[in-house]
Structure formats: structure tokens, C-alpha cells
Amino acid sequence: MTIKLVATDMDGTFLTDEKTFDKSRFQKVYDYMLQNNVQFVSASGNQYDQLRNFFKDFPETLFVAENGALVGSHNEVFRSDVFSDDLKMRVIDLLNGLDEIQAVMCGEKSAYVLKSSTPEFIKISTFYFPTIKLVDDFKAVDDNVLKFSCNCPDDETELYMQKLADLIGPEVAIPSSGHGDIDVVRADVNKAYGLEYLSNKLNIKPEEMCAFGDGGNDLEMLRYVGHSVAMENGSPIVLKTAKYQTINNNQQGVIAHLEEIFGI
Numbered sequence: 001m002t003i004k005l006v007a008t009d010m011d012g013t014f015l016t017d018e019k020t021f022d023k024s025r026f027q028k029v030y031d032y033m034l035q036n037n038v039q040f041v042s043a044s045g046n047q048y049d050q051l052r053n054f055f056k057d058f059p060e061t062l063f064v065a066e067n068g069a070l071v072g073s074h075n076e077v078f079r080s081d082v083f084s085d086d087l088k089m090r091v092i093d094l095l096n097g098l099d100e101i102q103a104v105m106c107g108e109k110s111a112y113v114l115k116s117s118t119p120e121f122i123k124i125s126t127f128y129f130p131t132i133k134l135v136d137d138f139k140a141v142d143d144n145v146l147k148f149s150c151n152c153p154d155d156e157t158e159l160y161m162q163k164l165a166d167l168i169g170p171e172v173a174i175p176s177s178g179h180g181d182i183d184v185v186r187a188d189v190n191k192a193y194g195l196e197y198l199s200n201k202l203n204i205k206p207e208e209m210c211a212f213g214d215g216g217n218d219l220e221m222l223r224y225v226g227h228s229v230a231m232e233n234g235s236p237i238v239l240k241t242a243k244y245q246t247i248n249n250n251q252q253g254v255i256a257h258l259e260e261i262f263g264i
Contacts, residue, residue: 003227003261004208006033007041007064007195008254010054012214013231014042016250019127023057029258030058036262039202043191045149045175045183045217047111048072049131064194066106067175067185067217069146071194079197080108081189082144087171091148091184092138094167101160101182103150104129107143114138121151147185154180175217183217192220210261212246212254214238229257 008014015021033040042051043064052074055061064071070080083091095103102121105112111129113122115136126132128149135141152160161174161182173190176182191211199206207226211218214234222228222242230242231253239245246253258264 002208003038003210004204005039005041005195005198005202006210006212006258007043007191007221007225008212009191009214009218009221010042010044010046010051012233012249013212013218014249014254015054016252021054022252022255025252026058026255028264029255029262032262032264034060039198039204041195041198043068043194043211043218043221045147045181047106047129047131048077050128053130062198064191064198066146067183068190068192068194069106069185070108071197077108078201080144080146081186081193082108082146083186087186088145089139091168091172094164095138095148095150098160098163100156101150101152103148104132105138105141105148106146107141108146109143111149112138112141112143125149147183147189150182150184152180152182156180157182176215190220191218192224195221195224210258212257213242214249227261229254 041062045067048065048070051063051065059074062073071078102117104125111132112135113125115134157176157180161176165174171187172184173187206224209225210227211221211225212229213222214231228242229244229246230238231249233248246257
């Protein structure tokens with residue numbers, strides 16, 4: 001099988017737990033992909049600006065950001081899929097009534113976090129969303145919303161996923177990357193949705209794609225591509241879903257698997 005596109009999740013997959021990757025080692029893989037017309041895609045729940053920063057030295061990288069709600073290159077947003085105003089307001093009202101959940105509202109212009117959030121949540125949000133503003137009220141923000149990124153008690157992640165799904169309804173999906181992190185996205189939006197857009201744009205078939213993941217928000221992407229790879233540290237459902245497995249993220253499992261399949 002010829003692979004023409006490689007897509008990878010970031011946290012727990014391409015990045016180590018310290019949020020780094022071996023740039024010199026990846027450079028060799030990246031150069032091979034450029035020379036052989038293989039497209040590299042960062043597919044993540046992270047903010048577009050954050051992903052561009054991670055790959056600032058790799059200018060041909062494409063991005064499926066915000067769990068599929070935004071697709072673009074370093075220089076251009078190809079497509080974004082936003083909440084209706086009604087859905088946005090309903091989600092805000094709901095989140096305002098759940099004291100155990102803190103949230104970042106992710107917009108096309110910026111991300112937004114409430115000034116009333118805990119200092120710890122504001123600090124970690126600033127890392128994951130380098131373009132971010134502190135606001136008094138989400139409802140006062142003039143921006144189109146791509147998703148809501150929520151945090152709840154780690155040991156109650158599944159409980160709150162179900163609670164949000166029940167309260168908001170079928171217009172949204174509630175994927176999680178684990179560790180108390182939950183996203184609220186449009187029901188029709190996920191990483192596979194972003195890859196489908198690139199499939200049509202680049203004339204690359206899903207069976208010609210390779211994807212790596214470790215968490216629940218990677219499942220649709222792993223099911224969509226022909227060569228799906230779970231990280232050794234992936235969740236049980238990811239390990240069961242993917243066709244292949246590589247070593248863990250701290251051992252640069254994505255790069256190691258690409259070196260193997262490309263014979264580098």
C-alpha cells in the first residue's frame with residue numbers, strides 16, 4: 001500500500017509528556033515525505049496557532065485543528081465549521097451552571113477563558129491556547145465558536161461526558177482525550193471530517209492515509225484511514241480499533257513507525 005498522507009494526534013502521541021519531539025530525527029522523516037510527495041498533517045484538539053508554532057520549522061505541514069473544526073496550512077485557513085449562535089448560547093448557559101467544569105471557548109479569532117477561572121486553569125489554558133483572552137462573560141465575546149474545551153475532575157470524566165451529552169443533545173459530540181479533558185464540538189465535526197476535506201482537496205484516498213492516535217478523540221480518524229496506528233500508551237478502545245501499534249509517545253513512537261514503514 002502506498003501512503004500519501006500521514007496524520008498524527010499531538011498530546012500523548014507525537015509529543016512526549018514534556019510536550020516536545022525529536023526535531024532532528026523528525027527532520028529526516030519529514031524530508032523523505034517531501035521528496036516522495038507524502039503530506040504531513042497535525043491532527044489535534046489543539047489550537048491552530050499552537051500547532052503552527054510546534055511545526056514552525058516544517059512549513060509544508062497541514063493542520064486539522066480544534067478536533068476537526070478548522071483545517072488549514074501555515075499560511076491559510078481552508079475551512080472552519082462553527083457553532084450556530086443559538087447552540088453557542090445554550091452551551092454557555094449550561095457550562096455556567098456546572099461549577100465542577102471549567103472551560104475555554106475556542107473561537108476563530110482567539111480562545112477565551114473566564115477571569116473567574118482558577119489560576120491553575122488559566123495557566124494551563126495559556127499554554128495550550130497561545131492566542132487567548134481573559135473575559136468576564138463568554139456571551140459578550142464577538143467571535144465564531146469552533147468548540148468548547150472543558151476540564152472536569154479526572155476520575156469523573158466519563159460521567160461528565162454523558163452529562164453534557166444528555167443536557168445539550170444530539171447537536172454536539174463530546175470527545176475526550178482523557179485526564180479530565182472534554183471537548184464540546186458540533187456533532188458532525190471530528191478529525192476524520194477534517195481528513196475527508198483534505199482527501200477531496202488533495203485527491204488522496206482514505207486508504208492511502210496513515211494516522212496515529214492515543215485517545216477517544218482519535219477514533220473516527222483511525223477508523224477512516226487505511227493504515228491506523230495506536231500508541232502503546234493509548235486507551236483500550238484505541239488499541240482495539242487501530243490495525244497496528246507502535247511504542248509509546250515518550251519513545252517517539254510516531255517517528256519510529258514512520259522510519260520503519262518508509263525504510264529510513
